[in-house]
Amino acid sequence: MREKTFATQCGFTLIETMIGTVIAGIVIFGVGVVLVEAPRGWRVMYNRINCDVVTDGHVAAKMFEAVVRKADGESFLVDGDGDWIEVCYYESEDSVVVDRYVRFYETDGELNVEYGKLKPKQTLSIQTVCRDVSDCVFSVAGRSAQMILTLDDGTQANTVVSSGVMHN
Amino acid sequence: MAAKINKSLFRRGLSLVDAMVAIAILSVGVMAATNYRYYAALDARKATVHTAAAKIGQMLCESWRGVDGAETYDPITCLGSNLEITTSTGPGKPEDFTLLGSYTVRLNGVSYYVTMSWKDIYSGLRALNVVVAWVQREQAGSDIDDADKSFKLTTYMLR
Numbered sequence: 001m002r003e004k005t006f007a008t009q010c011g012f013t014l015i016e017t018m019i020g021t022v023i024a025g026i027v028i029f030g031v032g033v034v035l036v037e038a039p040r041g042w043r044v045m046y047n048r049i050n051c052d053v054v055t056d057g058h059v060a061a062k063m064f065e066a067v068v069r070k071a072d073g074e075s076f077l078v079d080g081d082g083d084w085i086e087v088c089y090y091e092s093e094d095s096v097v098v099d100r101y102v103r104f105y106e107t108d109g110e111l112n113v114e115y116g117k118l119k120p121k122q123t124l125s126i127q128t129v130c131r132d133v134s135d136c137v138f139s140v141a142g143r144s145a146q147m148i149l150t151l152d153d154g155t156q157a158n159t160v161v162s163s164g165v166m167h168n
Numbered sequence: 169m170a171a172k173i174n175k176s177l178f179r180r181g182l183s184l185v186d187a188m189v190a191i192a193i194l195s196v197g198v199m200a201a202t203n204y205r206y207y208a209a210l211d212a213r214k215a216t217v218h219t220a221a222a223k224i225g226q227m228l229c230e231s232w233r234g235v236d237g238a239e240t241y242d243p244i245t246c247l248g249s250n251l252e253i254t255t256s257t258g259p260g261k262p263e264d265f266t267l268l269g270s271y272t273v274r275l276n277g278v279s280y281y282v283t284m285s286w287k288d289i290y291s292g293l294r295a296l297n298v299v300v301a302w303v304q305r306e307q308a309g310s311d312i313d314d315a316d317k318s319f320k321l322t323t324y325m326l327r
Contacts, residue, residue: 016184027191034198038205045209049216061223082250137250141241144234146227148250159276160220161251163227165234 053151053158056130060111061162063129064104064147067113068164072098073143076166085138085145087166088118104129104147106136111149214304217278218319224273224280225300225321232268233325237286237294243271251275257312258283259301262322278302281312289324297322 012020048054071087075098078085084105088098101121103114111129116122134152138145143166150159232241244253251273258270258281265285273280281301288294301315 012184020184020187023191024187027194031194031198034202038201041205041209045205045212048209049212054216139247139250140234141231141246142235144231146231146247146250148247157276161223161227161275163230165230 047156051153051156052130053132053153053156056132057149057151057158057160060129060149061147061160063113064145064162065164067102067104068145069167071102071145071164071166072168073166076140076145078138078140078145082137082139085140085147087145090168104138106133109133111136216276217302217304218317220275220278221280221300221302221317221319222321224275224282225298225319228282228284229296229298229321229323232284232296232298233323236327237296237325239266239268239286241268243269243284256281259299259312259315259318261285261299262287262297262320265295265297278306279310281315292327293324294327295322295324 067089068087071089075088076086084103086101086103088101090098091100099118101116101118103116105112105114110131111133112126113129114126115124117124130151132151132153133149134157135148135150137148139148140146144163145166146161146163148159148161150157152158227247228243231243231246232238235241244255247253252275253271253273256270256272258272261267261283262285265287268284268286270281270283273282279302283299285297285299286294287297298321299318300321301312301318303310303314304317306314
């Protein structure tokens with residue numbers, strides 16, 4: 001009775017086992033590759049959108065535009081090589097002459113903005129807008145000023161352009 | 169006791185078909201995840217390019233406005249030393265507008281095709297128009313004919 005039970009037991013043939021092993025191997029390899037690549041791919045994609053090179057570029061462009069838009073269109077200075085730009089503005093509605101200046105310049109891979117007082121000229125504060133600056137050029141066309149800023153952190157480079165008309 | 173042994177010996181295992189079905193379902197899941205990642209990356213790139221196109225349009229519009237919308241404005245002279253910009257064919261301008269010029273701007277490895285035009289609405293009021301077009305899936309040899317997206321900007325200025 002016991003021998004009959006073992007004789008009718010149904011199992012895998014060697015061929016079935018080999019085919020199953022090969023298919024399972026391919027699938028496990030594929031899933032493994034996907035699982036290993038997923039975090040890396042996600043990190044690359046996240047950095048492409050949110051890394052400092054991208055966000056700092058937008059922040060610098062916005063800041064440049066905001067400063068230039070409130071500047072006086074008659075009193076500005078720009079470097080011949082485009083290394084820096086200085087625009088002047090009214091401190092408040094009570095100011096009868098332009099009494100403040102803002103200077104954008106790049107030094108040691110940092111974009112800095114210097115706020116100061118005119119007559120007598122006095123620096124009030126210096127702020128760093130962004131780092132990893134590989135190139136920054138300023139230019140002026142009539143009453144408008146442009147900044148072309150390139151940021152490069154070694155893994156990703158991003159160039160942003162910004163412009164503003166000096167309204168006052 | 170004997171019945172228990174028999175039950176254990178005759179327990180049904182996974183057949184090859186069961187395993188194949190499981191693998192097929194798993195594959196669908198993996199393919200869906202891969203697809204999601206691909207489209208997320210693609211959409212991120214589209215958004216970045218769209219933002220850059222808008223900034224280019226704004227910059228050209230504002231620098232032109234800075235010189236009072238002059239018909240002699242030349243973006244290559246004003247920006248060419250700092251920006252990769254050349255004369256080329258560009259997208260169509262709005263009707264009734266006078267063409268200033270068409271250019272190609274290269275920024276972050278993408279070509280943007282630009283057409284600038286203007287129109288005097290009435291004496292003392294001028295409309296400046298900038299159209300920026302680009303190819304969403306740029307490949308080697310792509311040109312203005314392949315451009316499938318555009319950004320249009322019009323600004324008005326008193327003269």
